[in-house]
Amino acid sequence: MGFYCQRVFPRLLNFAMRNRELARYRRRIVGAAQGEVLEIGIGSGLNLPFYPASAARVVGLDPAPELIRMARAAAVRAGREVEFLTGSAEAIPLADASVDTVVTTWTLCSIDDPAVALREMRRVLKPGGRLLFAEHGLAPDPGVRRWQHRLTPLWRPIAGGCRLDRPIAELIRAGGFELKDFSAEYLRGPKVMTYIYAGSAEAG
Numbered sequence: 322m323g324f325y326c327q328r329v330f331p332r333l334l335n336f337a338m339r340n341r342e343l344a345r346y347r348r349r350i351v352g353a354a355q356g357e358v359l360e361i362g363i364g365s366g367l368n369l370p371f372y373p374a375s376a377a378r379v380v381g382l383d384p385a386p387e388l389i390r391m392a393r394a395a396a397v398r399a400g401r402e403v404e405f406l407t408g409s410a411e412a413i414p415l416a417d418a419s420v421d422t423v424v425t426t427w428t429l430c431s432i433d434d435p436a437v438a439l440r441e442m443r444r445v446l447k448p449g450g451r452l453l454f455a456e457h458g459l460a461p462d463p464g465v466r467r468w469q470h471r472l473t474p475l476w477r478p479i480a481g482g483c484r485l486d487r488p489i490a491e492l493i494r495a496g497g498f499e500l501k502d503f504s505a506e507y508l509r510g511p512k513v514m515t516y517i518y519a520g521s522a523e524a525g
């Protein structure tokens with residue numbers, strides 16, 4: 322499993338996440354980032370080309386060294402200076418109230434304790450700062466949900482810890498955020514993995 326996790330999975334992930342429909346979300350969500358930005362779970366750096374000039378500084382956090390290595394190369398291609406931190410969203414190595422924007426895209430599914438991670442995101446955001454997110458998660462239809470619950474234990478070990486059945490909006494609200502500009506819809510593809518929650522949230 323070590324070789325799969327460290328070498329094969331990062332490449333599969335990078336391939337799977339290069340998707341036109343996801344790029345539409347990346348443009349909308351990442352394009353709204355401003356000021357000091359922390360991207361949680363930066364992965365292979367696929368959001369980097371979408372940051373606007375108003376994102377003065379971007380810090381990328383991820384626990385996977387191989388993905389950070391790929392993101393460094395993506396930063397060079399995008400002509401963006403990025404500071405990289407190896408670590409977990411459950412213990413963000415930044416000071417309280419130090420960032421204007423937290424970005425998270427297709428990452429809350431993989432974090433072991435999303436409640437702790439969201440508390441950390443709130444801690445590092447300045448007053449009035451925003452959480453920008455695009456995440457897949459629990460679908461509204463009971464039949465799809467049933468399959469999401471059934472498949473998650475099989476999917477998670479081969480997909481970097483990804484859970485198909487996280488109630489994203491509920492988790493964000495429970496983390497003390499108020500949702501703004503919120504949308505939730507199915508994309509094309511298997512319904513168990515394509516119900517996308519996206520928008521921005523402010524600490525309430």
Ligand SMILES: C[S@@+](CC[C@H](N)C(=O)[O-])C[C@H]1O[C@@H](n2cnc3c(N)ncnc32)[C@H](O)[C@@H]1O
Nearest residue numbers: 338362363364367385409410426427428431432
């Ligand atoms: C499906 S990938 C998404 C990558 C990237 N955000 C994107 O949109 O292409 C999930 C990412 O979450 C990261 N991740 C997993 N556990 C994490 C944690 N505890 N804290 C921060 N990131 C985490 C993974 O290493 C991976 O980069």
